[in-house]
Amino acid sequence: MKQKIYSFIGMCILFAIFLFPTGVFAEKMVVIDPGHGGQFTGTCGYTKESGKDLCERDVNLSVGLxxxxxxxxxxxxxxxxxxxxxxxxxxxxxxxxARTNLSNGFVKGxxxxxxxxxxxxxxSPTSPYVKGYETYYYDFNNLDPMYPYDPxxxxxLNDSKRFAETxxxxxxxxxxxxxxxxxxxQSFYVIRNAQMPSVLVELGYMTNREEESRIxxxxxxxxxxxxxxxxxISYFKVFxxxxxxxKKATxxxxxxxxxxxxxxxGSVRVFDKDAQQxxxxxxxxxxxxxxxxxxKSFANEQEAIAFAAGYANTRVIEKANGETIWANFFSQKYDVQDQAGNSTTFFDLNKxxxxxxxxxVSRVVRADSNDIIWTSFPNEQITRVIQTNRLNGATRYSTSVSISKMLHPNGFAENTEKTAILTTGVEPADALSAGPLSAIYGQAPILLNNSSSLLPEIKDELKRLGAAKVIIIGGPVAISPNVENAIHSLGIQTERISGQTRVETNLRIVEKLDSVEGVFVASARSFPDALASAPIAAANNWAIVLTEQNNISAEALNYLKGKKTVILGGSNVVSDSIQKQIVQQNGTENVVRLAGADxxxxxxxxxxHFKDQMKSDTINIATGANFPDALTAASLSIQNKAPLILLGNGLYKNIESFLFQYTEENLIKQVNVIGGPVAVPDSLESMIVNKAK
Incomplete structure (x- = not known):
């Protein structure tokens, strides 16, 4: 595992250095060099009367600051x-x-x-009357062999000239x-050896009485x-x-x-230097x-494919339609057959x-199963059909009921736990923690409720299920005693799992889990990065431990001891110092951080990371914009280990890449859509179904 982690990091660095076009990681930077300093005073002026007088080093620094x-x-x-x-x-x-090396180090890359x-x-060494302002930049065409420049x-050159003229x-x-x-x-050392556009400014003469008095x-x-x-600022306002x-022109x-x-x-682009994009x-x-x-982007197909072929796990997308025309990590699984017996294969169904x-006259079949996906042959039937189920309600609470009904359409079976989990629909932390609990209570549905009273739809669902027990997650602020009493009035037992804080509540939950296979460590304050971990945790006997950004409790650390650990999200949600503590305790080979830009x-x-643990004929999809739908879907994955795909305004390319490979390795028969058409539009549902065919 340790070797794999370092190999992945090395690959990232390789791509960052050699493959990404200018501007992908760009940031506007300026190095200010206040000339002279220390024993190198520079000129101390025409009116100097003592060693305490102001010298060039001092005013250079003052202007620089x-x-x-x-x-x-x-x-x-x-x-x-x-x-x-x-x-x-x-x-x-x-x-x-030294000062030039320091400057170049600041901007390296x-x-x-x-x-x-x-x-x-x-x-002026010769006259006190010389005054005025000068700007210098280096032009290697005026090379003095005595003073070599940095290549x-x-x-x-042209950028330095433009900077000077600005x-x-x-x-x-x-x-x-x-x-x-x-x-x-002039061949001033700092501007001929700076590894960036550079100028040197002379802001007036300190040997001139009038200018020095102003300086x-x-x-x-x-x-x-x-x-x-x-x-x-003006220098950067160009294209x-x-x-x-x-670079051809500015x-x-x-x-x-x-x-x-x-x-x-060829491949041409316009870069906004101010916006850095x-x-x-x-x-x-x-x-x-x-x-x-x-x-990388390319103007023509052949160049794009030739470049992609040099690297593993790549594909080429035609920008105009978003269709994949070449790939080396999944196959051409769509076969177009015409009436003459000709066959042409494609990576992308739409293509x-x-x-x-x-x-x-022709048909499109899935090459590995020969199922017909599309046809214009007379009297020929489509055989590749994916069942879709939209699980939704008017509110997040009724959506959780829809999921419960799918899990247990006839209520709880006689030989089951007959247990439901109830958590707040307002805060994500408790619902996120509750996902793995569903598995140990026989695929218990996770129902959402408000804090003050038992909602009618939740009451009806508990009665329909024939629930014997409800596990309440969170304290009386999250789910009030009024709600608990209303459940008791139905003849249903309750058990409350809670702590003084969301982190303590989380620890009381993980105590309920038997010997787990691993632990996700996620932020107690920011839910997005951890959204899709709940179904994986529930299906694979993993726990979810919540932590503050910069402080993990001794109890949580002790729980993690000896367990495989996956940290979810970047250091802005779970700090590097926490990762270091976990690594020191568990070893590098047992700790992985999974993070992305969003x-x-x-x-x-x-x-x-978990692709091989999610072998299923089902895919669950939900919005990534809000937590309730995604988190209540965790129990859906317990039996079928289905992955949860989160959608924004569309399908992200890295997730699309996953679907291409996953749906080749797993013949998908069902897609569950969690939430209504506002959360997951019909167009996105159709897109996912097409990717799965």
Whole structure:
């Protein structure tokens, strides 16, 4: 297990470094370098009278700090080479190397979306009358062999030039200084070795009495900082055109960029540098990894397939219709047969049907079973039919009743536990914890109720079931004594499982579970990541332990000891420190974190991880937007081990990838839809059924 975890991480890093296009992980960054520092004072001005006088190192730092403050709400991540009066080495040469290495380290891996600005104030060794503002950028065409440059700086010549041209007029006008122009004929170490677009600014002459008197003031420094901040923000407000991942041009407006992009061949995209996202592309085909999502886009089919073929667990999707045209982790299970005996296979059912409809007479069959899915042959019947059941009611409470009726259509059998579980329909924590309880009480239905009174539909269902006992989850705030008394009046026994907090209630629940196969660790405050774990836990004898983000109780840790553990969600819901505690106790080989960018990506990770434990001819689907429908469905999976598929506005690609492989390995006969058409629209139901055929 340990080796598998590290292999997966390594694969993620490989894809992140080599496969994802520019901008996928991009973030706007700026490195502010207040020049000099420590023993390297820079010029101390024409009016210096003592060693305590203000020097260039001091005003450079003051402007740099004010610049950072001015960028605080800009959405640009700011780094500073120094925040105090310090140097980096004992000699000037090593000092420059050290601050440049530090700067390059800040932006490593995100160089294209980062910029470097070195803040200085000037001096004239020959005349106190020289004054004004200058901007410098490095142009390797003016190479001095004595001063070699970093090879990566060459890539950014045009960007450095644009940065300088953006800064120069803005700062000069804000400070009211004489224009001493933009220069590209100097080989200053920091700008020729910065691995990003870079400029060096000289904000006036400290050897000029009038300018120095202004430079020392907070007002001047603030104006300089604000002008630099405005320029940095403006620098990012452009649109870049990439052809085959090589930047071809930069434009001020999206329309200009798109118009130019449309003249190019190959794979072309327009990147909004300010928003840090692509806003236009001509790619017609996308390569997806089954669990890591999109890898790359292509203009033509052959290039996309050739790229995808170089990696395991990939498929190619035609963007125009979302249909899969090639894959290497599931087969072409749809066979189009015409009356001449010709046969053509497809990965995607919609693609197969579209092709079949171009034939005068044809049929689409499932290759592994020969079931007919679609046909235009006269008098031929469709044999591949999936039963669909919509389990819903007017409210979340009546939906839980619908699920109960499906589980026990004739009420509880005489030789069963005759136990139902009752939990609040307001908070997800108790219902999430209750899922595994259903299994030990003979597939007990999980019914939802409000806190104050026994709902009529719940009362009727308990009577229909012939319940002998109700397990109440939660304290009197969650389910009041009034509800419990109403159940007693029906001649039904009750048992309440509760604690002072949701976490304590959860621990009292897991105490009821017999020797479990493993434990899910989920957030006690944020339900989405853990939604789909309840059916898996219920069907596979796993427990669910809830925890706060940064603190797990000693009792919970003790319960986890020696058990396989799966942490659900990222460190923003269950912290790395908690993971570390569990790993120290259980060993790396027994602990896995399953997480994604959102609840649906986390679900995909969960489904892939437990795919081989979910062998079923049934699929359950529910909305991922709210918890009640999904959590009350946990008991449906106990007998048939059916996976629960959560839907948003559509079907996420990683979940779709799972369905392609899962429905090839398992011949689906039934789809249960949990919730009404508002929660799960008919169109999404049809989509899932088609994927399952």
């Amino acid at each position: 004010k610049l950072r403050e001015a960028l605080k709400s800009s959405g640009i991540k700011v780094f500073m080479t120094r925040e105090t009066d310090v140097g980096f080495a004992s000699n000037s040469s090593d000092d420059l190397k 995100n160089n294209d979306n980062s910029i470097f600005i070195s803040v200085h104030h000037n001096a 990566l700086q060459v890539k950014y 800064i120069h007029p803005t700062v000069r006008n804000a400070l009211g200084l004489i224009d001493r122009k933009i220069h590209n004929d 020392k003031t907070a007002d001047y420094q603030q104006k300089a900082a604000q002008a630099l901040a405005n320029s940095i 870049e055109v990439y052809q085959n991942e090589t 434009f001020k407006t999206k329309n200009e960029a798109v118009n130019f992009a449309q003249t190019l061949n 692509d806003v236009w592309e001509n790619s017609n085909f996308e390569v997806y990894h089954k669990s890591m999502g999109i890898l 197969a049907i579209s092709f079949a409809q171009t034939k005068q 609840r649906y990506e986390t679900l995909a990770s969960l489904l892939w």
